[in-house]
Amino acid sequence: MKLQNDLFLRAARGEQTERPPVWLMRQAGRILPQYRALRGSLSGFKELVETPHLAAEVTIQPVDEIGVDAAIIFSDILVIPEAMGLVYEMVEKKGPLFPQTIQSVKDVENLRSGAPAAEELNYVYEALKITKRELNGRVPLIGFSGAPWTILAYMVEGSGSKTFSKAKKFLYTQPEAAHLLLQKITDTTIAYLKNKVAAGADLIQIFDSWAGILTPEQYSTFAAPYIAQIAAAIDKVPVTVFAKNAWFAYAEIGRMDCNVIGVDWNTHPDFVRNAVGNEKVLQGNLDPCQLYAPAAEVEKATEEMLKKFGKGKHIANLGHGVYPDTPLDNVKVFVNTVKNG
Ligand code: 1CP
Numbered sequence: 001m002k003l004q005n006d007l008f009l010r011a012a013r014g015e016q017t018e019r020p021p022v023w024l025m026r027q028a029g030r031i032l033p034q035y036r037a038l039r040g041s042l043s044g045f046k047e048l049v050e051t052p053h054l055a056a057e058v059t060i061q062p063v064d065e066i067g068v069d070a071a072i073i074f075s076d077i078l079v080i081p082e083a084m085g086l087v088y089e090m091v092e093k094k095g096p097l098f099p100q101t102i103q104s105v106k107d108v109e110n111l112r113s114g115a116p117a118a119e120e121l122n123y124v125y126e127a128l129k130i131t132k133r134e135l136n137g138r139v140p141l142i143g144f145s146g147a148p149w150t151i152l153a154y155m156v157e158g159s160g161s162k163t164f165s166k167a168k169k170f171l172y173t174q175p176e177a178a179h180l181l182l183q184k185i186t187d188t189t190i191a192y193l194k195n196k197v198a199a200g201a202d203l204i205q206i207f208d209s210w211a212g213i214l215t216p217e218q219y220s221t222f223a224a225p226y227i228a229q230i231a232a233a234i235d236k237v238p239v240t241v242f243a244k245n246a247w248f249a250y251a252e253i254g255r256m257d258c259n260v261i262g263v264d265w266n267t268h269p270d271f272v273r274n275a276v277g278n279e280k281v282l283q284g285n286l287d288p289c290q291l292y293a294p295a296a297e298v299e300k301a302t303e304e305m306l307k308k309f310g311k312g313k314h315i316a317n318l319g320h321g322v323y324p325d326t327p328l329d330n331v332k333v334f335v336n337t338v339k340n341g
Contacts, residue, residue: 001132001136001137002137003137003138003139003140003202004137004138004139005069005138005139005140006140007019007021007069008021008023008069008070008139008140008203008315009140009202009203009238011281011313011314011315012203012238012240012259012260012281012315013238013259014259014279014280014281014313016312017312019338019339019341020306020309020314020315020316020338020341021069021070021315021316022068022069022315022316022317022334022335022338022339023062023068023069023070023071023072023142023315023317024062024066024068024317024318024321024322024331024334024335025072025242025317025318025320025321025322026321026322027062027066027068027072027322027331028058028059028061028062028071028072028074029058029074029322029324030324030325031322031323031324031326031328031331032058032061032062032065032328033328034058034061034065035058035061038054038057038058042054044090044092045076045090046089046090048074049074049075049076049079049123050123051123052123052126052127052129052130053127053130055073055074055075055123055124055127055130055131056074056127056130056131056134058074059071059072059073059074059127059131059141060131060134060135063135063138063139065328066328066331066332066335067332067335067336067339068139068335069139069140070139070140070141070142070203071131071135071139071140071141071142072141072142072144072205073124073127073128073131073141073142073143073144073196073201074127075124075127075144076090076096077144077145077146077150077151077154077207077209078096078146078151078154079121079124080117080145080146080151080185080188080189080192081098081151081154081155082120083112083117083118083120083121083188083192084111084112084113084117084184084185084188085110085111085112085117086098086100086101086102086111086155087099087100088154094159095159095160096154096159096160097158097159098154098155098158098159099158101155101156101157101158102152102155102156102170102181103156104174104177105174105176105177105180108177108180108181108184109180111181111184112188113184113185113187113188114184114187114188114191115191117188117191117192118188118191118192118195121192121195124192124195124196124199125195125196125198125199126199128141128143128196128199128200128201129199129200131200132199132200140202140203141200141201141202142201142202142203142204142205143193143196143197143199143201143203143204143205144204144205144206144207145189145192145193145204145206145207145230146189146206146207146208146209147206147207147208147211147223147226147227147230147241147243148182148185148186148189148223148226148227148230149182149208149210149211149214149219149222149223149226150207150208150209150210150211151185151189152167152170152178152181152182152185152222153167153210154167155181155185156170163213164210164213167210168213168214168218171214171218171222178222179222182222182226183226185226186226186229186230189230190229190230190233190234193230193233193234194233194234197234197236197237201237202237203237203238203239203240203260204234204237204238204239204240205239205240205241205242205260205262206227206230206231206239206240206241206242207242207244208223208227208241208242208243208244208246209244210244211223211243211244211245211246211249212243212244212245212246212247212264213245214246216248216249219246219248219249219252220249220252223243223249224249224252224253224256227241227243227253227256228255228256228257231256231257231258232256232257238258238259238260239257239258239259239260240258240259240260240261240262240283241253241256241258241260241261241262242261242262242264242283243262244262244264244320245264245266247266247267247271250267250271250272250275250276251275251276253276254275254276254277254280258280259280259281260280260281260282260283260315261276261280261281261282261283262282262283262284262285262317263282263283263284263285263319264284264285264319264320265284265285265286265287265288265318265319265320266319267285267319268308269282269284269285269308269309269310269314270308278313280313281313281314281315282309282313282314282315283314283315283316283317284309284316284317284318284319285305285317285318285319286301286302286305286316286317286318286319286334287301287318287319288318288319288320288321288322288323288326289323291318291322291323291326291327291330291331291334292326292327292330293330295329295330295333298330298333298334298337299333299337302316302333302334302337302338302341303337303341306338306341316338318334
């Protein structure tokens, strides 16, 4: 089906566009009253993720309500560990929890991987198909995964963490087991993302949310090579790599077979441009907390951000996911400022 609004995809491919496209990481979620109402009627987060027509419904909510130029499929990066054999729980007000974690090479050997693991995630592919049908060509649909290092971090740590010191300890003390695990996650992620593309994803974004806690050497050893494998394997649609706080890794990411590079709010777009050259498209990077300021300041800051990126090769977004308690009106000011800019 032909897209009515293909601005996001044209920009991602590096084509000239009349204005930068705009969407928000975590736009499908608690900033929307429609989401909160539906979520409140369910047993929990996983019911929403695992029920394809409901996942499709919340995926489309921000397109209707905020007018963004792309939808992102409602799911979570933690479906991959579960498909490999580690069940996750989403504890209310706390976040993810893995009752069983990875501690040894034996634990890694016991995991499923590759296409058989990816087959466990039919509910995600079903959600993509329903979303594509219901979007009816209005905007492109983004599919996503976590980067292998970020997925390993949850599988070893067992929950969120400020330091992920157990996961980093695993890299320092059991590097062979770590590489085995990273390769299994990579193989599973490639099969999963190819299935997502077959189900209708128009672009793939890889989230390396915990990139910034590694040393540059660790990043080059345990993170970048696996993302590079995934980016090279996804050949039918554009790929975005978002490695949060990994300012030291932009040159390496710039050499990957990806189209778009995410920029967090700590990093100046000029710095990233210098590191990656002129071909790549940049995505970002307003501070999510800026959206708590009065509307007039949100507008001004958004205009300044657009100026910093310059004309072309830019997809407007925040520097990380939007926070759940952000005033919805200011989210709309952000989006409309880009659209009217
Ligand atoms: O009950 C709820 O509503 C829980 C909140 C929530 C939501 C809305 C979680 C739990 N996941 C999601 C959806 C989600 N997760 C999306 C939806 C699509 C969209 O962007 O609109 C996406 C892309 C993710 C990806 C994700 N999950 C990441 C990478 C992106 C990022 O923000 O860095 C990470 C790290 C997770 C793990 C996760 N899932 C949920 C929470 C609270 C967390 C973070 C836990 C931690 O701090 O370690």
